[in-house]
Amino acid sequence: MGSHFAEILLICLLAVLVGGPYIFYLRWYVPRRDRLGLEKARAKVERLRREEAAGVPPNPDDYHYAIAFDSQGFTVTDLRSQKKAAVATSWSGICLVTAFKRDLFAVDCICLHLAGADGTGVELDEEMAGWNRLMDALPTQLPGCKPHSEWSSAVAFPAFAANPTQIYLRTPNRNEENEKPLACIKKPDMNNAPRSGRF
Numbered sequence: 001m002g003s004h005f006a007e008i009l010l011i012c013l014l015a016v017l018v019g020g021p022y023i024f025y026l027r028w029y030v031p032r033r034d035r036l037g038l039e040k041a042r043a044k045v046e047r048l049r050r051e052e053a054a055g056v057p058p059n060p061d062d063y064h065y066a067i068a069f070d071s072q073g074f075t076v077t078d079l080r081s082q083k084k085a086a087v088a089t090s091w092s093g094i095c096l097v098t099a100f101k102r103d104l105f106a107v108d109c110i111c112l113h114l115a116g117a118d119g120t121g122v123e124l125d126e127e128m129a130g131w132n133r134l135m136d137a138l139p140t141q142l143p144g145c146k147p148h149s150e151w152s153s154a155v156a157f158p159a160f161a162a163n164p165t166q167i168y169l170r171t172p173n174r175n176e177e178n179e180k181p182l183a184c185i186k187k188p189d190m191n192n193a194p195r196s197g198r199f
Contacts, residue, residue, distance in 0.1 A: 049132060058129030067130035069137065076122060079129070089114065089122055091141050096121075097168035099155045110155055112167075142168050 048062060058066045060079040068075045073090035096115045101108045102125070115121035124131070135148040145168035155163045 048129075052129065052132055063127070063129040065128040067124060067128050067134050069130070069134060069141065071141070074134070074141075076124065076128070087122060093117075094121070094142060094168070095170045096166065097138070097142065097145060098164050099151050099167050100162045100164040101155050102162075103160045108156070108159060110152070138168075142170075144168060144171070 044062075052058075058079060064078065064080055066077045066079055068077065071091075073088060073093075075086045075088045077086040078084040093116050094114050095117050096113075096119075098113045098115070100111055100113065102111055109125050109127060111123055111125040113121055113123050124134070138145045139147050151165050151167050154165050157163075
């Protein structure tokens, strides 16, 4: 009977020695680490928004690409590569704007595909510097474009689905020679477009 008591006592002691730190790790360290990481990420997002609103040039440590625009069009610049030329597009060449979401496994990324009459175009996403300013300016630059507040929920939910949503379609102009409307309808494939093929 005494040896059984010693074995039980040894097992209990091992359980406390091994289980105690594990419980401490799960109950205290992991939630604290996650909370601090989330607070740090929120602080970074707020800092980047303040800097963007104040006109501070984007830092390549924070962004890979930057969006700049004026009344004529927009430009996307690779901040981390001096060899790549900026991609410039005029507002007058945009016929269709589709908002959608890319599944990046752990998170989603809200994107816009701005297409010309042939369906080719430029893909922009919320990870680019200048995104928030562009969202505010799109209805002004592309009259008839839905404001961000009208389409963002439809694209964001449900999670991990592409949810393509047309937010702008240019009214086709008449072709003077043929009196036929110019096509502006070819839609991009949001599910199969390669992420790196944005430009």
